[in-house]
Amino acid sequence: MMRSEHTAPQWIPDAETIAGARITDFTRFVRQRYGVTAADYHELQRWSVWDIPGFWRAVWDYFELGVTPAEVLTESVMPGARWFPGTRLNYVDQVVRQARTDRPAIIALGEDAPAREVSWAEMLSRTAVLARSLRALGVGPGDRVVGYLPNIPETVIAFLATASVGAIWSACGQDYTAAAAWDRLGQLEPTVLITADGYRYGGRAHDKRDEITSLRAALPTLRGTILLARLGHTLAGTLDWDDATEDPARDLGWDPAEIETVPVDFAHPLWVLYSSGTTGKPKGIVHGHGGVLLEHLKAVALQSDIGPGDTFFWYTSPSWMMWNLQVAGLLAGATIVCYDGSPAYPSPDALWAMAARTGTTVLGTSPGYVLSCEKAGVRPSRAHDLSELRQIGITGSALPATSSLWLRDHIGDIPISSISGGTDVVSAFLGGAPTVPVWPGELSAPYLGVALQAWDESGEPVHGAVGELVITAPMPSMPLRFWNDPDGSRYRDAYFDTYPGVWRHGDWITVNPHGSITVHGRSDSTLNRNGIRMGSAEIYQAVEALPEVLEALVLGVEQPDGGYWMPLFVVLSEGVDLTDDLRDRITRTIRTQLSPRHVPDEILCAPGIPHTRTGKKLEVPLKRLLQGADPSRVVDPSAIDAPELLSWYAALPSAQV
Numbered sequence: 001m002m003r004s005e006h007t008a009p010q011w012i013p014d015a016e017t018i019a020g021a022r023i024t025d026f027t028r029f030v031r032q033r034y035g036v037t038a039a040d041y042h043e044l045q046r047w048s049v050w051d052i053p054g055f056w057r058a059v060w061d062y063f064e065l066g067v068t069p070a071e072v073l074t075e076s077v078m079p080g081a082r083w084f085p086g087t088r089l090n091y092v093d094q095v096v097r098q099a100r101t102d103r104p105a106i107i108a109l110g111e112d113a114p115a116r117e118v119s120w121a122e123m124l125s126r127t128a129v130l131a132r133s134l135r136a137l138g139v140g141p142g143d144r145v146v147g148y149l150p151n152i153p154e155t156v157i158a159f160l161a162t163a164s165v166g167a168i169w170s171a172c173g174q175d176y177t178a179a180a181a182w183d184r185l186g187q188l189e190p191t192v193l194i195t196a197d198g199y200r201y202g203g204r205a206h207d208k209r210d211e212i213t214s215l216r217a218a219l220p221t222l223r224g225t226i227l228l229a230r231l232g233h234t235l236a237g238t239l240d241w242d243d244a245t246e247d248p249a250r251d252l253g254w255d256p257a258e259i260e261t262v263p264v265d266f267a268h269p270l271w272v273l274y275s276s277g278t279t280g281k282p283k284g285i286v287h288g289h290g291g292v293l294l295e296h297l298k299a300v301a302l303q304s305d306i307g308p309g310d311t312f313f314w315y316t317s318p319s320w321m322m323w324n325l326q327v328a329g330l331l332a333g334a335t336i337v338c339y340d341g342s343p344a345y346p347s348p349d350a351l352w353a354m355a356a357r358t359g360t361t362v363l364g365t366s367p368g369y370v371l372s373c374e375k376a377g378v379r380p381s382r383a384h385d386l387s388e389l390r391q392i393g394i395t396g397s398a399l400p401a402t403s404s405l406w407l408r409d410h411i412g413d414i415p416i417s418s419i420s421g422g423t424d425v426v427s428a429f430l431g432g433a434p435t436v437p438v439w440p441g442e443l444s445a446p447y448l449g450v451a452l453q454a455w456d457e458s459g460e461p462v463h464g465a466v467g468e469l470v471i472t473a474p475m476p477s478m479p480l481r482f483w484n485d486p487d488g489s490r491y492r493d494a495y496f497d498t499y500p501g502v503w504r505h506g507d508w509i510t511v512n513p514h515g516s517i518t519v520h521g522r523s524d525s526t527l528n529r530n531g532i533r534m535g536s537a538e539i540y541q542a543v544e545a546l547p548e549v550l551e552a553l554v555l556g557v558e559q560p561d562g563g564y565w566m567p568l569f570v571v572l573s574e575g576v577d578l579t580d581d582l583r584d585r586i587t588r589t590i591r592t593q594l595s596p597r598h599v600p601d602e603i604l605c606a607p608g609i610p611h612t613r614t615g616k617k618l619e620v621p622l623k624r625l626l627q628g629a630d631p632s633r634v635v636d637p638s639a640i641d642a643p644e645l646l647s648w649y650a651a652l653p654s655a656q657v
Contacts, residue, residue, distance in 0.1 A: 009437035010408050011415050021434040023302045030058050041435045041445060042515050049451040052076060052473050056083070056294060056449065063297050065089065073474070078501055079491060081474035084290055088263040091270055091289045092127070092164040094297075096259055098333035099124060100308070105330060106153040107311070107358050111200045111341035115357060118153045123160075126245040128258040130161035130226075133244040137192055137224040141166030141262055142269070144188040147318060148181050148208075148215060150174055150199035150340040154228050154241060155318050156327055158194045163270055163289070166262035167191075170272040170284075173317040174199045174206065176613070178214035180638030184274045184282050187483055189221040196230040202342045209235050230340075266290030267480055273321055273423045276612040276639055283490065284483030287426050291476035295427045295449075296328035303447055304391065304417065305434040306334050306362055313337035314364030314393065315351055320614045321423040322364065322395065343369055348376040349383060356384035364393035366615055368551075370403045371544055375573070380410055394418040395428070396615045398519045400541035401441030418443050420507065420519050423614075424495070425477045429469070429505070430517050441541070442516040449475060454511050459499055463511050466520060471503035478503070522619065527556040527566060536619065539600075542593040543568070543586055548576045553609045554600060555623045565626075568600035571608055578605040610645045625649055 018024055027044055030036045034054065038044035048055040053072035061068055066089065074082040099105075104117035105124075139145060145162040149155040149171060162169040170188055172181050174196065185193075193216060198208045212235060216225055227238035234240075267288040274282040300306045312329035313336070316322040329336040337358055343351040343365065352373075355363045373380070380386060391414055392407055399418045407416050417432030420443055429450050436444045446452040454467030461467070482491045498504045508520040521537040536554050543552040553569040570586070572578060583603050590598050610618045621635040631650050637643030 008439075010405060010440050011413060011438040013415075013435050013437065018435045022305050022307060023433060023435055026058075026062055026302055029062050033061065034058060041433050045446055045448055048448040049446075049473055052449065052451075056476060059294050059298055059449075060084075063094075063301070065094070065293070076474060078471075078474050078478070078503055079488065079496065081478070082267070083474075083476045084266040087266040087290060089266065089290055089293070090164065090166070090261040090263055091293050092160050092259065092261050094293060095160060095330045096124060096261075098308070098330060100333065103308070103335050105335065106156060107313075107335060107337045108153050109337060109339040109341070109354055109358070110152075111203065111345055112205075116153075123153065123157060124259060125247070126157050127160040127164065128260075129247045130157060130245045131164045131259065133226070133239070134161060134165055134167065134192060139165060139167050139191050139223075141264060143167045143192075144190040144272075145169055145192045145194065146185040146188060146190040147171030148174060148176075148185070148193065148195040148212065149228075149318055150196060150230065151317055151323060151338050152196070152228075152230070152340050153338050154194075154196070155323075156330075156336075156338065157245065158226075159271070159327065164259055164261045166264045166268065168269045168272060168286075170274075171318040171323075172274070173319040173613075174208050174211075175201070175317070176319065177638055178211040178218070180636075181211075181215055182218045183636070183638065184284070185215075186218060187281075187284050188272060190219060191221060191223050193219065193222055193225045194228075195225065196228040197233040197235065198231040199340055200231075201340075202345050205231050207231060207233065209233055264289055269480060271324065272483055273324070273426060274319075275423065276614065276616070281636075282639065283485075283494070285423060285426075286480045286483055287477055288480050291478070291480075292324075292426060293331070295425070295475065295477035296325065297331055298448055299325065299427050300328045300334075301332045303428075303431060303433055304362060304393070306332050308333035310334040310361045311337060311359050311388070312362045313339070313355060313358060313360040315339060315343050315366075315369070316364070317613075321426045324426050326364070344372065348373055349378045349380060352378070352380035352384050352386065355389060356386055359388045361388050362391045362393065363389055364395070366396040367394060367399045367403060368396065368615060370394070370399070370407060372550075374403065374406050375547060375550065378410075381412060382410075386411060390414055391432075391434075392416050393432075395420065397617075398521065398537040398541070399441065400545065402541065402545050404438070404440040420517075422505070424479065424505070425475055427475075427477055429471065436515075439512075439514070439516050442512060442518050444516050446517070452517075454509050455499070455502075459502075464513060466508050466510050468498070469505045469507040469509045469519075470499060471505065527554065536617075538594055539568070539590060539598055542589050543570065546586065546589060548573055548582055549586070551609050553606070553617055553619070553622070555619060555626060557623055557626045559627075565602075566600050567602045567604055567626075569604050569606040569609065571606055578603065606645075607648055608642055608645045610640045610642045610649075612640060615641075622649055626652065 057072050069084045069087045099120040105120040106118040108116040145167050159169045198206050225238040226244045228241040269286050270289045272284045312334045314326040404416050419428035419431030421428030430443045430446045432444045451473035453461045455470050495503045510518040539554045549570050551571045557565040624634045
C-alpha cells in the first residue's frame, strides 16, 4: 500500500505551544506526583500503556475527580476488565463543577434563526427541573430515556437530566425514519421519549409528527413523551418541553445543589450507542459513567487541549458518537456549539461562516466536507475571520494529504488533528496531540492509554508495513457489553474472534518510523488482487483529487469461478461525462500515484455512492450485493443515507459479477 510521499511535517508545535499545552502540565504532574519522567509525548504515551493502572490513576487525580480509589484495575483482561471497583460517581457532577457566568455553556445555531446563547445557569437549571419531571414519570436508575431529536441544546439537557438520575440515555437524529429509530431505540424498552416536532435541513422544514406518532405506537413501554415545538407544532398526548423544564417558582439565581445527581457504580450504564446497522439489526453498545468520564477528559482536555477558554464546534448529529464527544467539551469547561442544519447551506462555505461567527477555536468536520470545499473553490480565510480558530479536527475516514495541505493553505498554520476510533469506544484510538507534529495524510500518534499495534496474520507486531489495528490492553471506555447479549457472545465475536484476548478493530494501518500512523481503510473491505492487499483509501485520495470526480467507490469482488473483478464507481461533477479521455486520466492518475495493480478493471459512472448514517462508504454490503446476495439480506435501507441507490447497483449486468 502507498505511503504518503510527504516526508516533512506540515505543522510543528513551537516552544510556546508546547509550554502552554495542558498535556505538558499533565506531564509535569505525573513527574511530581509519581516520579515518572517523560521527555516528550511519545515517552509519555509509552508509559501510559506500560503502566495502565498508573496512567488512569493519574488522569483521575489530575482532574481532581475525588478521593483516589484504592484500586484501578482488578484484572487486565479483554473482555472482562473491571475498572475502579467500589467507586461511585456521576458523569453530570463533572459538568456541574464547570458552571460559570462569563461564557455560555452552549451556542445554538440553526438555518432558520440567529445564534442563541444558553448560559450554564439555564442549561443546569433546566437539567434539574427535567430530572424532577423524569422522576415524576417513574424514571429511576437503570431505566431508559430515549431521544428522537436534532442537534440542539435541548438534546444536551435531556441527556444530562437522564444521566443525573442514573437512567440510561440513547438517541438518534430525526433524519431517521420511525422504523429506523425503532430498530435502535425499541431494543431498550424505554420509559420516556423526548422528541421535537421536526428539524430543518437544506432550507426545508421537516415535520416529524407522523413519524413520532408511529414511533410512540411501537414503544408500548413508554410512560410519557416530552415534545419540543421546534417548528411550532403540538402533538396530542405529549408533555410540553417548557412545562417539563421550567420551574415557575425559581428566581434568577441558580444553585448547583438544585441538581440531585444519583451516585452510581463506575460501570453503571451511561448511554447506549449503535453500530451502523447496515447488515443487520443495529447492535446496542453500552458504555459506563466512569469509563466515559475518564476517556473523554483525556481525549478532550489532553489530546485536543480544550479548556474553559475554548468554543468547541463539531458538525455532528445525535446519531453519531461525535455528538457524545462534543458534549464532553462541557466536562472541560468549554462552550460547545450545537447546529441543526446542513454544513453547506445556504452556500458551500456555511460551516466556515458559522465558525467565524461563533469564534470557534476547535472545529471538527469530515474529509468529505473538506473535499467539497476544495472542488467548490471555497477560500475560507479570505471570506471569513477565522483568527480564533487554532485547531481543526477530522474524522469519518482517512484525510488525504492533499486535503490536509489545502487546509493549511486556506485556513492557516494550525494543527489538523485527524482522528480514528469509533462508536465502540466512543472516542479515538489515534489522532493528534498539541505537542506532536502533523504529517499530511497521517494521524500523528496513538492516544494516551491506547496500547495500539499493527499485527500481521500470525499475530506479530509490524512497523513500517501494513497490519491489522489491534489494542493489546483494556481501555476504560470499551463497551460494558452489548444490549441483549446475555452471554457476551456477540461482543466477543465482534472484537476478539481473530486474536483471543486482543481487540481487533478492523482497520489496516501502518505505524510509521516517526511515530505517526497511516490508515488504509477497513480490513474487511481491503482489496486483494492476486494476493496483494491494497487499501481503498489510497485510491479514493488519488481519484477524488481530480476536479471532475465528486466521489469514488472501489470494490474487490471475488467471483464464483475464482476470478476477481475490481470496479471503480465515480460520481461526476455536474455537466461532466465519463468520456474515454476522462477514463484514461483516471487510470493514469492511479497508475502514477499508486501502482499498476491499483488500476481498476472497469470504471463506471454511478448516480451516487451510498453511505452509512455516519458518512462511511458502503463498501462491504455493496460488494456482497454485486456477488449476487439478496438485497433484503445485505443491507437495511433505513441504515443508509440514500437507499434509492441500492437498486442501481443491484441492477448491474450479471455478466459483470
